[in-house]
Each structure stands twice: as C-alpha cells, then as structure tokens.
Amino acid sequence: MINLVIAEDHTALIDGIKVFLEYEEDIRFLGSAANGKELLELVSNKRPNVVITDIRMPVMDGIQATRQIKKLDPEIKIIAFTMFDQDNAVEQMLNAGANGYILKNASLKELLFAIRKVYDGKAYYDPNINTDSNKNAAEKKPVLTSRQREILKLVGEGKTNQEIADALFIGKMTVATHRKNMIKKLNLQGAGELLRYAVERKYDFE
Numbered sequence: 668m669i670n671l672v673i674a675e676d677h678t679a680l681i682d683g684i685k686v687f688l689e690y691e692e693d694i695r696f697l698g699s700a701a702n703g704k705e706l707l708e709l710v711s712n713k714r715p716n717v718v719i720t721d722i723r724m725p726v727m728d729g730i731q732a733t734r735q736i737k738k739l740d741p742e743i744k745i746i747a748f749t750m751f752d753q754d755n756a757v758e759q760m761l762n763a764g765a766n767g768y769i770l771k772n773a774s775l776k777e778l779l780f781a782i783r784k785v786y787d788g789k790a791y792y793d794p795n796i797n798t799d800s801n802k803n804a805a806e807k808k809p810v811l812t813s814r815q816r817e818i819l820k821l822v823g824e825g826k827t828n829q830e831i832a833d834a835l836f837i838g839k840m841t842v843a844t845h846r847k848n849m850i851k852k853l854n855l856q857g858a859g860e861l862l863r864y865a866v867e868r869k870y871d872f873e
Contacts, residue, residue, distance in 0.1 A: 669694045669786045672713060674706035674720040674732065675748070680771075684719075687775045694782070703727025707735050715743065717786050719778075722749040722756060730763045737764035741825060744785040748778070752796045761867045767791035790867075811849060818845050823865030 671694055675681050681699045688694050697713040700706040704726045710718060718736060722729040733745050746767035747760040757768055766785040769778060770793045781791040811819065814835075821831045828846070832839040850861050 669717050669782060670697050670713070670715040671695065671717045671719065671782065672697050672699065672706070672709050672715045673748075674700040674703065674709075674718070674724060674729065676701045676721065676724055684775065684778070688779070691779065701725070703729060703732035703735075706732050707739075710736055710739065710743065714740075717782055718743060718745045719748045719782070720745060722747055722751055722760065730759050733760060733763040733765055746781055746785055746791070752793075757792075757796055762863065764866060768796060769793045770795055811852065815845050815849050815852075818842060819849060819861075819865050822846070822862060823867075 671688070673681055673684060673696075685696055685699075688696060697715050698709050700709045702724045703720075706718070706720060707727070709715075720729040720732060724732075729747060729749070733747075736743055736745060741764070744766045745764065746769060747757075747765045748769055748771060749756070750771050751757075752770055760768055767781050767790060769781050769791065773793055773795075777793075781793075784791045817835060818831055821834060826834065828839050828842045831842045835842075846858065846861060849855075850857065853861070853864060855861050855864060
C-alpha cells in the first residue's frame with residue numbers, strides 16, 4: 668500500500684490531487700502540510716512511504732525538508748512537485764535525496780505514474796525538465812559490471828564498505844577496489860562524487 672502525504676501551500680491543488688487519487692485502491696492519503704516544518708511533523712507522525720513536496724514553501728522549503736526526511740528515514744520516497752524547471756532547482760532536489768521530479772503542469776495521470784514508479788524503487792523525472800540525468804545514467808550504465816551495479820546501489824543506501832562486503836559475501840578490500848574502479852569508469856572525482864552519483868541514480872542500476 669502506498670501511504671502518501673503532500674506538502675503544498677495551495678489548498679485547491681491538494682484537493683484536486685486527493686479527489687483524483689480517491690479511487691486508487693493502492694494509495695492511501697494520510698494528510699497534507701502547508702510548509703516544510705509541518706511536513707516534517709506529518710512524516711514523523713504518519714510515517715508515509717511516499718512524499719510529494721513543493722520546493723518553494725514558507726517556514727522551510729522543500730529542499731531542506733527533503734534532507735531532513737531522508738535523515739529520518741532514507742527509505743521514504745520523495746517527489747518534487749513544482750513549477751521550477753531550472754537546472755539548479757533540479758540538481759538541489761536530487762542532491763537532497765529526491766527520487767522524482769515532476770512539474771505542476773503535468774497531468775494528474777502522469778503524477779500518479781510517478782508516484783507508483785518511485786514507490787517501486789525507481790526514479791522518475793518529468794520529460795520536460797532541463798536535465799540530462801536519465802541520458803547520462805543510460806550512457807554510463809553499460810560500463811559497470813553487474814557486481815559494481817550491486818555495490819553502487821548499496822553505496823546509494825549509505826552502506827559502508829564492511830556493510831556492503833557482508834551483504835554481498837565478498838571481502839572488504841574487494842569492495843574498496845570496486846569503488847576505485849567505478850570512480851575511474853564514471854569519470855568522477857572521488858568518493859564524495861561516487862556517493863552523490865549513487866544517491867541520484869541508484870535505482871537505474873537494477
């Protein structure tokens with residue numbers, strides 16, 4: 668069951684989404700928030716597995732809220748739902764840990780598709796945003812081995828080398844070697860960039 672909350676300061680928009688989702692049997696609407704602070708309280712109390720949030724909100728914006736939610740529970744899926752299509756806004760939300768990004772001029776059917784896709788553990792990016800994230804991920808995907816893709820996914824989940832080694836039944840040094848090789852293959856500048864890459868794209872390597 669998809670347990671959903673929404674952060675949006677326009678009540679009419681929330682009402683429209685609620686009405687549209689009302690008869691979807693796999694979605695349960697748990698509540699809404701008008702700002703990032705209220706969203707954090709709502710998430711803490713209701714424990715949803717999918718959050719839809721605007722970026723520009725009073726008190727606390729969606730970027731800050733996304734960071735805090737991911738600290739609270741990295742497994743919660745977050746979709747940015749906004750009018751901002753600038754590269755900087757997209758990048759900041761992805762860096763904060765968002766699993767999807769969709770523009771408010773998208774249809775409600777597309778929003779529903781995005782909700783289900785991120786719930787299933789995949790990323791969703793509105794085709795109209797100015798980002799080449801999907802293109803880059805697709806181009807880079809073949810250069811990694813299946814084992815490296817497994818490790819990359821665990822890196823994106825915040826696992827240490829030892830935790831990855833234990834999960835995959837391989838040596839800690841083997842994990843470290845794979846990390847170094849991935850950094851080189853993906854043209855990254857070190858462990859920090861590998862982590863960022865993994866967080867943004869981990870679900871593309873399934």
